[in-house]
Amino acid sequence: MIQRRTVGIIGTGNVGVAAAYALFNQRIASEIILVDQNKEKAEGEAMDLMHGQLLVGNVKVRSGSYEDLKHTQVIIITAGVGQKSPDESRLELLNRNASVFKDIISKLDKHAPNAILIIATNPVDILTYVSQKLSTREPHRIIGTGTLLDTARFRALLGEYYGVDPRSVHAYILGEHGDSEVPIWSQANIGGKPIEHNTIMDKPYNREALDTLFQKAKNAAYEIIERKGFTNTAIGVVIARIVEGILEDEKSVIPVSVYWDNEYGITDVCMSLQSVIGLDGVKDRITPDITDEEIEGLSKSANVLKESLAGIKELD
Ligand SMILES: NC(=O)C1=CN([C@@H]2O[C@H](COP(=O)(O)OP(=O)(O)OC[C@H]3O[C@@H](n4cnc5c(N)ncnc54)[C@H](O)[C@@H]3O)[C@@H](O)[C@H]2O)C=CC1
Numbered sequence: 001m002i003q004r005r006t007v008g009i010i011g012t013g014n015v016g017v018a019a020a021y022a023l024f025n026q027r028i029a030s031e032i033i034l035v036d037q038n039k040e041k042a043e044g045e046a047m048d049l050m051h052g053q054l055l056v057g058n059v060k061v062r063s064g065s066y067e068d069l070k071h072t073q074v075i076i077i078t079a080g081v082g083q084k085s086p087d088e089s090r091l092e093l094l095n096r097n098a099s100v101f102k103d104i105i106s107k108l109d110k111h112a113p114n115a116i117l118i119i120a121t122n123p124v125d126i127l128t129y130v131s132q133k134l135s136t137r138e139p140h141r142i143i144g145t146g147t148l149l150d151t152a153r154f155r156a157l158l159g160e161y162y163g164v165d166p167r168s169v170h171a172y173i174l175g176e177h178g179d180s181e182v183p184i185w186s187q188a189n190i191g192g193k194p195i196e197h198n199t200i201m202d203k204p205y206n207r208e209a210l211d212t213l214f215q216k217a218k219n220a221a222y223e224i225i226e227r228k229g230f231t232n233t234a235i236g237v238v239i240a241r242i243v244e245g246i247l248e249d250e251k252s253v254i255p256v257s258v259y260w261d262n263e264y265g266i267t268d269v270c271m272s273l274q275s276v277i278g279l280d281g282v283k284d285r286i287t288p289d290i291t292d293e294e295i296e297g298l299s300k301s302a303n304v305l306k307e308s309l310a311g312i313k314e315l316d
């Protein structure tokens with residue numbers, strides 16, 4: 001019997017559609033079900049994608065309801081509001097999106113209790129934590145997109161700077177997907193050569209230039225929102241990559257938002273850490289030796305997230 005790889009997407013706005021398009025175009029899913037409170041929008045997006053089937057191959061796309069998500073392996077949540085201007089931080093979206101999640105998670109627990117959930121709505125770390133608390137499924141089956149996007153931006157910028165393929169740059173941004181995120185310079189390398197204190201591709205070590213690249217990666221969303229009003233295409237391929245890792249049971253190591261259980265002494269928060277992902281969600285977490293300063297940065301990130309979480313107690 002042919003194994004169908006069915007993926008659901010809740011929220012067919014900018015991000016949901018970019019994720020659907022990436023999943024469709026790369027044929028990562030064999031069936032995609034789009035759900036939105038605006039049913040016509042979901043229907044229109046499904047029709048539009050289906051018309052590319054001749055060129056892409058046999059990937060079915062349809063709109064549906066929560067009941068239709070029963071047999072999905074993975075469900076992506078992108079529903080909610082985004083930052084409307086570069087002056088608004090991700091954390092400021094919290095109260096609006098947390099109540100949306102309360103409703104969505106209870107419906108998913110009822111209709112698709114076995115699917116792995118990927119959370120993309122912002123603030124993604126807090127909504128991942130909230131989803132883990134609200135849902136009946138095990139926490140390792142609820143994953144936030146976290147800093148995979150920031151890490152992708154960071155590696156693209158470092159690759160451009162050094163003139164190498166970003167896939168040959170090994171550098172992580174961990175912690176919050178947001179203003180307190182932490183670049184792990186102590187582990188960053190190109191082809192095994194540490195970036196810190198070394199000349200690579202004829203570029204002498206330049207702390208200031210590297211810090212500027214990190215700031216650019218960190219502030220990329222604000223810069224893009226200022227120009228086009230939202231971000232969607234890169235997060236679309238990020239989501240598709242996570243889905244692929246799960247459906248193919250890859251055991252790939254990627255930075256995503258997961259529950260911290262005393263990693264580097266940090267507990268009871270969701271934020272990004274290198275995680276091993278496969279069919280059962282997050283199988284393990286990797287904690288390389290990093291500097292005390294980096295650990296301190298991650299602790300601060302955790303505190304920022306915990307302070308925001310304290311403000312949404314009414315969800316308990
Ligand atoms: N994690 C990340 O790296 C990124 C996260 N985002 C976040 O993704 C979220 C979505 O952004 P956009 O797609 O630009 O927003 P959008 O406004 O274009 O789309 C949101 C969609 O959610 C739907 N929706 C709202 N409440 C719903 C509910 N209860 N049930 C079903 N559907 C519902 C709306 O009808 C709309 O179609 C935002 O929170 C944004 O900040 C955006 C980019 C990157």
Ligand SMILES: CC(=O)C(=O)O
Pocket residue numbers: 090122149220221231235
């Ligand atoms: C909006 C957002 O979270 C991003 O593009 O990073």
